[in-house]
Amino acid sequence: MGEKIIKQKIIEAIRGVPPGEVSSYGRIAAKAGYPGRARLVAGILSESDQPDLPWHRVLRSSGQIAFPPDSAMFAEQERRLRAEGVEVRNGRVKMPKPAWDLDALLWSPP
DNA sequence: ATATTGACCCGGA
DNA sequence: CTCCGGGCCAATA
Numbered sequence: 504m505g506e507k508i509i510k511q512k513i514i515e516a517i518r519g520v521p522p523g524e525v526s527s528y529g530r531i532a533a534k535a536g537y538p539g540r541a542r543l544v545a546g547i548l549s550e551s552d553q554p555d556l557p558w559h560r561v562l563r564s565s566g567q568i569a570f571p572p573d574s575a576m577f578a579e580q581e582r583r584l585r586a587e588g589v590e591v592r593n594g595r596v597k598m599p600k601p602a603w604d605l606d607a608l609l610w611s612p613p
Numbered sequence: 614a615t616a617t618t619g620a621c622c623c624g625g626a
Numbered sequence: 627c628t629c630c631g632g633g634c635c636a637a638t639a
Contacts, residue, residue: 527621527622528620528621528622529621529622529623532621532622539622539623539633539634540621540634540635541621541622541634542619542620542621542622542633542634542635542636543621543634543635543636544620544621545619545620545621546619546620546635546636548620549619549620558620561620562620563620563621563622564621564622564623565622568620569619569620569621570620576620580620
């Protein structure tokens with residue numbers, strides 16, 4: 504599988520997060536078909552310059568914003584989330600349960 | 614070639 | 627809640 508295709512799949516998964524909702528690096532990776540590759544998602548996001556990519560909807564699995572709280576990116580992400588009606592408290596949002604997604608991929612049933 | 618450092622994650626203790 | 631060990635991976639102070 505070429506790196507180009509992988510990257511495309513990840514971008515696609517990020518675009519799949521609807522406004523007002525959030526996901527995590529790990530879930531994006533799993534959704535794209537690459538469980539365990541959260542770092543790859545982070546790398547792609549930091550590299551991508553596509554202005555319409557909803558990067559702000561991607562958080563840590565804990566629900567925390569991944570940037571240092573004093574950084575400009577942190578402030579911007581918080582602002583964008585609130586603009587969509589997402590509640591952010593202390594740099595963290597309530598992360599929804601992994602709707603039988605990550606589990607299904609890691610827990611191969613008998 | 615080794616060590617450290619990140620927009621990371623997870624299970625177990 | 628925290629700490630730890632392990633997985634992951636590319637760039638490099």
